[in-house]
Amino acid sequence: MWRPCLRSVSIGLSIGLFCAMLPIPFQMLLAAVFCFIGRGNIPIAIAACWVSNPISQIPLMLFQERVGAKIRDILDMDWLNFIDIERIIPYFDKSVNLANFAVGVASTALLLGLIAYPIVFCFYALVPKKYLHTTDLTKDKNYQKVSISTMRKIPVEVFGKKQAAASKLADETAELIRFNDSIGKSTVLGLATGETPLEYYKALIQLHQTDGLSFQNVVTFNLDEYIGLDSKHPESYWHFMHINLFHHIDIKPENINLPSGVVSDAEISAYCEQYEEDIKEAGGIDLQILGIGRNGHIGFNEPGSPRDSLTRVIELNATTREDAAETFGGIEKVPTAAITMGCGTILSARRMVLMAWGKDKASIVNKAVTGTTSDIISASYLQDHPNASFYLDTQAASELDQVI
Ligand code: PGA
Numbered sequence: 001m002w003r004p005c006l007r008s009v010s011i012g013l014s015i016g017l018f019c020a021m022l023p024i025p026f027q028m029l030l031a032a033v034f035c036f037i038g039r040g041n042i043p044i045a046i047a048a049c050w051v052s053n054p055i056s057q058i059p060l061m062l063f064q065e066r067v068g069a070k071i072r073d074i075l076d077m078d079w080l081n082f083i084d085i086e087r088i089i090p091y092f093d094k095s096v097n098l099a100n101f102a103v104g105v106a107s108t109a110l111l112l113g114l115i116a117y118p119i120v121f122c123f124y125a126l127v128p129k130k131y132l133h134t135t136d137l138t139k140d141k142n143y144q145k146v147s148i149s150t151m152r153k154i155p156v157e158v159f160g161k162k163q164a165a166a167s168k169l170a171d172e173t174a175e176l177i178r179f180n181d182s183i184g185k186s187t188v189l190g191l192a193t194g195e196t197p198l199e200y201y202k203a204l205i206q207l208h209q210t211d212g213l214s215f216q217n218v219v220t221f222n223l224d225e226y227i228g229l230d231s232k233h234p235e236s237y238w239h240f241m242h243i244n245l246f247h248h249i250d251i252k253p254e255n256i257n258l259p260s261g262v263v264s265d266a267e268i269s270a271y272c273e274q275y276e277e278d279i280k281e282a283g284g285i286d287l288q289i290l291g292i293g294r295n296g297h298i299g300f301n302e303p304g305s306p307r308d309s310l311t312r313v314i315e316l317n318a319t320t321r322e323d324a325a326e327t328f329g330g331i332e333k334v335p336t337a338a339i340t341m342g343c344g345t346i347l348s349a350r351r352m353v354l355m356a357w358g359k360d361k362a363s364i365v366n367k368a369v370t371g372t373t374s375d376i377i378s379a380s381y382l383q384d385h386p387n388a389s390f391y392l393d394t395q396a397a398s399e400l401d402q403v404i
Contacts, residue, residue, distance in 0.1 A: 008040030012048025017055065024053060151370045151401050153383040156390045158397040162199050162357040165391040169289070169353055170203030174213045176287055186217040186255075188282045189289065190346070191245075192299075193222065193237045196291035196355050201245040208249045215251040219282045221275075223290075223299035224340035225261040227313060235328055236261060257282075259311070259339040268339070272311040276345060288349035292356050295319040296364050296377030300340035303376045307384075309342030343378050351387045354379060362399040365392060369400060 015031040022030070028046045035045035159165040173189070180187040191197070207213040222237060231238035238258050246256060257278055263271045279285060290298050295317055301309065302317040315337050325331040346352065356365050368379035369390060382388040392400075 005041060005044055007038055008035050008042070008044035009048045011035050011038055011040055012045035012050075013052040015045075016049040016052025024050070027053070154369050154385075154388055154390055156369060156392060156397065156400065158392050158394060158400075160394060162355070162393045163203075165355060165393065166197075166199035167203045169200050169355070169391060170207055172353075173204065173287060174207050174211070177213065177215070177218060180286070181214070181217055186219050186283070188219045188221065188279075188284065188286045190285040190287065190341070190349055190352075191220050191222050191241065192289045192291050193224070193240045194291045196357060197289055198244060200289065200355065204245065205248040215249045218251055219255040220251065220257060221279055221282070221285060221341070222258040223346070224338050225259045226335040227261050227337040227339060228335045229261045231258075231260075259341075261335075261339060263339075268313055272313070272339065275311045275341075279345065279348075285349035286351065288346055288352040290346070290352060290354040290379075290382075292354055292361060292364060292368065292379045293317075293320055294323060294360060294364055296368055296379045298343070298346055298354065298379050298382075300338040301343050301346075301378035303378070305343050305375055305378045307347070307375065307381050308344040310345050311339065311341050313337055313339050343381050347381055347385055352382065352385060353389050353391055354382060355391045356396040357393045359395045359398065361396045365390065365396050366399040366401070 011034045012031045015027050015034065019027050019030060028049050031045040031049040032042045034040075035042045157165070157168075159168070177187045204213070208215065222241060225237045226233075226235070229236040233239060241256075241258060246253075257275070259275055260271070292298060295303055297303070297305075297317070297320065300314050300316065300320070302314055302320065305314070316335065321331055321334045321336070324334045328334045354368075364377065364379070368377050368382070371377065371380060373380045373383050382390075
């Protein structure tokens, strides 16, 4: 705000001072034109021009014929004497008193002092804006966007198509795997199921088949599995992962970790603890892939899941079961519970990317990214993670930044 004002004042002053010989209306017009080019405030520039006019008259007056002669005499004097007022004053006739002289000196000093400033700002006014850096956000056409996006509490990348997002994430994964390979370390991936990661898995397969990306040193941990479904069930996540990824890459079967949905009640607690231990023993998850449910869940961490929850069995929420009804051929066939990594397990990953596509996810994505962190939307916990990102297509991002 102050910059355009300062710029306008300096433009007005510089025109008023340097073009004092021109008619005043013409000076004001000039000030307005410079100000328009310099994106200042035209009324302020005109006012400054008007104010500077009398000031500009003072040094001019001092150089007028009668006083000018005296001044010239002073200038001819020994410069050491110039500061000796007692010797200067006698050279002035009665119409030029000490006060006038002081004003003259002060205004001349002001004029000289202002020279650098108006020149810089006139230059600024004349040089096209694209050649200048500006911190004036109000003149930046993206200002609105920059300002509003401060509501986003998680870094968000929006892509025109989900394939582009998936391909970027696959490239990031490949880079991670190759780097870890180069230092003799295995890469631990946390994997998700559902519609969302399908394009990502296709991109990984493509990188394996055409780019030689090897998964020999990759260890995977899947997020979840339906309780009651064994590995042969077509809707089991074990089946999903093999059909959509593992069968097409060179991962070692012993490096694949998927929670089992058929552990007995008596053993489930120890089994969940062991899953946590296995993740730790593998060195922790390097990159966790996530989708988001319409109720905001990550994994099967349904609303109400605590932030520090670990791998456990959880009852499935009505929205989750409705969303799965079509693939199961009816809601009655959808299991009522699942085993899932907890929010705490997920958040301990070193990097995580949550993908979301389509209009159906737009509302919950907005809440997770811009709303308050709460156990109602477990994806909102990602706000507290130092290295989490959302990769969205334009539709999933379409409600972002709306006040909720
Ligand atoms: P979707 O499910 O990928 O099938 O949309 C995501 C999720 O429920 O986590």
